[in-house]
Amino acid sequence: MRVLIVSDTHRKDENLYKIMKEEGPFDMLIHLGDVEGSEDKIAGWAGEDCQVHMVLGNNDFFSDLDREKEINIGKYRVLLTHGHYYNVSLGVERLELEARERNLDIVMYGHTHRPFYEVHNGVIILNPGSLSYPRQEGRKPSYMIMEIDDEGEGRFMLNFCGG
Template sequence: MKILVISDSHGKNGRMELAIEQESPMDLIIHLGDLEGGEDLLEAIAPCPVEIVCGNNDFFAPYPREKVIEVGGIRIFVCHGHNYGVSYGTQRLAEAARQQNCQVAMYGHTHCPDIEEYGDVTVVNPGSISYPRQKNRRPSYMIMNIDDQKKPSFLIYYMTANMGSKY
């Protein structure tokens, strides 16, 4: 299974559209919050099912703050991360995922891509597709693959700064 994981598009949808176009076909898209108005577009252009959670800037969006989804035999705890203090570390998020019997926790909010292992829980952040904050300042997203043995793998993809800049 191939899953596109994006976060923090903040209403700038050009790179989100480009990532969907480049990575299709896929089985699922997960958006980790701070869409700020891109919900309708995302659901309209998605070539597959979409899972969305609210971020701290999605004030009136009708999505939950967090959820547990099961994909390809893997339980995933999905949230934006701000309610777990991810700017100061991801241990609390890993523990919340563990309490929900999840093998993976996904979050956004920091705008920095990251993959961390906490024993039986992998914690991942695709970074921001619109406003990156990591050292190279390149927009990013993540592909999660689940193989036939139900083993997940994660790859971070960096976009060039001008990709989708017309939006």
């Protein structure tokens, strides 16, 4: 199983389209917020055979997306959130606490526009960064791909557009 994880496209969708065409097909697409009205377009690009999960970002005004979602990816219980309700700009401690209280394996968030991957007390916490307005050093648009192998184990790869 291949899962494309993105966030913070802010209606500047060219990089996402390019990745989906060049690296697809994917079994699942996860968008962690700040879609800004491109929900239907992105779901159309994903195609009928791809599950699509999107959550509400702080710039998704007038959207009916869920504030957060709990989903299963293989054996993993996963929380999808934009992160702004958990003050992720100050750290991921609240995300870890939330995951442990809900018995979740993975938390995926956006909002900071910076890629992040750490394991905190057995909880995988990750952020794919932003495909449109990256803020990390070097400012390369980024995304993640999660692959589930035949034994059910997940592996995460951070990728950059154009590199």
